[in-house]
Amino acid sequence: MTREITLSKAVNEAIAEEMRRDASVILLGEDVAEAGTPFKVLSGLVEEFGTDRIIDTPISEPGFMGIAVGAAMTGLRPVVDLMFGDFLYLVMDQLCNQAAKTHYMSGGKLTAPLVLRTNMGATRRSAAQHSQSLQALVAHIPGLKVAMPSSAYEAKGLLKTAIRDDNPVVIFEDKLMYQDKAPVPEEEYLIPFGKAHIKREGRDVTLVATSSMVQVAEEAAEALAGDGISAEVIDPRTIVPLDEQTILNSVRKTSRAIVIDEGHQSYGVTAEIAARIGEKAFYHLDAPVIRMGAMDVPVPFSPALEDLTVPNAAGVAENARRICRGELIHAA
Amino acid sequence: MSAAKNRHNTEDYLQMYRQMVRIRAFEDSANQLYLSARMPGLTHMYSGQEAVAVGICEALTDEDRITSTHRGHGHCVAKGADFKAMFCELLGKAEGYCRGKGGSMHIADQSHGNLGANAIVGGSMGIATGAALSAKRLGREFVTVCFFGDGATAQGLWYEVMNMAALWQLPVIYACENNGYSEYTRTEEIAAGSLIARAQAFGIEAFQVDGQDVLAVNELTQQLVGRCRTGEGPFFIELDTYRYHGHHVGDINRDYYRSRDEEAEWKKVRDPITNFGKWLIDQKIMSADELVAIDEEITSDAQAAVQYALDAPYPDGNEVDMHVFSGVDHALEYPGGAHR
């Protein structure tokens, strides 16, 4: 049986199911218990699992992140709720110097099975410190897995997999998508890491898009279909590990690719995926691979400026049309 | 409140009253903008805490610096900001203090020494302490006040910078506005032990004051600012206060974390503006009618400024990549630096 639920509900179900299954799972973060987080994603969990397992913390991000790492190394499976992705900067040492490296530095003897749930996404008029999409920052660090759900279905399946993984996993939810509904099975399911999902099949151009940008790519594909251009949309679902094979197979078929992600474009997720396509499918390409990330500026508050900074469907479609016509988008 | 000490202070008293009323009027208008869906995003109301910002900022000069928080409109007004430029910023307009780039949570007003609001809880503690280091190194007299909430005391950064401020005797005053809550959590649930003891542990002189009593706040701050100027800083003040609205404007149903009776009680018995107004009348400094006239004048100022901001233009799209780097007009044109 499948029903439609919000992304918020999907996350809530994933955590509840895993907490019922495994008593070592705990959750920590600010206003997670009675308040159920400012986005109300965790409402109801404290009633079922109590304050021993759904733990409200003070506003001490490096502190509770570090506690999660230590707890993970000694038998618990913490899920850390980081209210905004922008607060990653506060926890970077505990996440990147401690959690990410523990297994390696101990020669495989220690593990840190924890999940850091946080969010990303601009255009909520939240200004420069509450709008960033920082997945590239953590994807850069060996030892961290990074999941980027694009709908309620992915949010639930990926989070359950993340909680069962023996490694630290960072999962970015798009904060604008919390109320968006998608079909989600009633029965239990998991989504494996490192397996991309072909959202739409096409022949002429491959659109590789993450999280919030999957919808944008699908909209662009729809518009392109009207012009007789057949676009394939691929959602990698996890960027570490990355399902290169599915992406490369697609590009070998279409011979054109646009990579879209809401993080800043320079030195970003789009750059990495584009480089891999360039390295591994170069002779199949009919056009340079195009990256579309967020503009390289801090996210401005004013709606008149903010909307200019993120890729949109019209822009993706326009770039696709141009490369399909053989135009160079970035002439030297 | 104690008796008026000095009738020559009438001007100061009036200024404090006016500034508190200005903050309240600003916030009432901002709340209306939100409720009528004319403001982008969310904002955090300062109403109820006016005596803190005003009592402190009236002890400062324009040269003195402050750092502010996500709940920063009150600090900004108290430090001398103009309504129009503030409302323009809240609406993302070009004439805003930050040309619409910052919004409510990042308003800064360089001309009056406001180094900026901050959307990272505790994020300004280093900045304030650094400003104090500048004052000392550059041999300047200015004092910096670092505003933050009770919730922010959980940030480790505060303990690092207090240690350095104490070691280096920096002219900074850490002002903790304890409004009883951080978001939806009571302070008792997030703070072990005593807040002032934490500052005292670094050898920092610490004070507790009624944050609803503008005169008490002002008197204490004047003393501490004076002592900072002669090299006796840093100091810590914990101000007992209350926020009237939700954590942010969208936090309407609050019954699950605090009672309506509690809110009503603070508003009825401890309102900083009502109580100071009564005192001004008791001391025969002002008449009730004069106060009403002030209130009305300020309300109409606020309304005019709101209208001005609603009618004002948005920044031109080409501003989006300006101000990324100092010395670079447009970041997108900077060699290899950015893309469109």
Ligand SMILES: Cc1ncc(C[n+]2csc(CCOP(=O)(O)OP(=O)(O)O)c2C)c(N)n1
């Ligand atoms: C580092 C960081 N963590 C969490 C938040 C989310 N947040 C915004 S305001 C707030 C509560 C702050 O409480 P307090 O310091 O008491 O200030 P108040 O809101 O009461 O004025 C929280 C948790 C944030 N903005 N920054």
Ligand SMILES: [Mg+2]
């Ligand atoms: Mg507070």
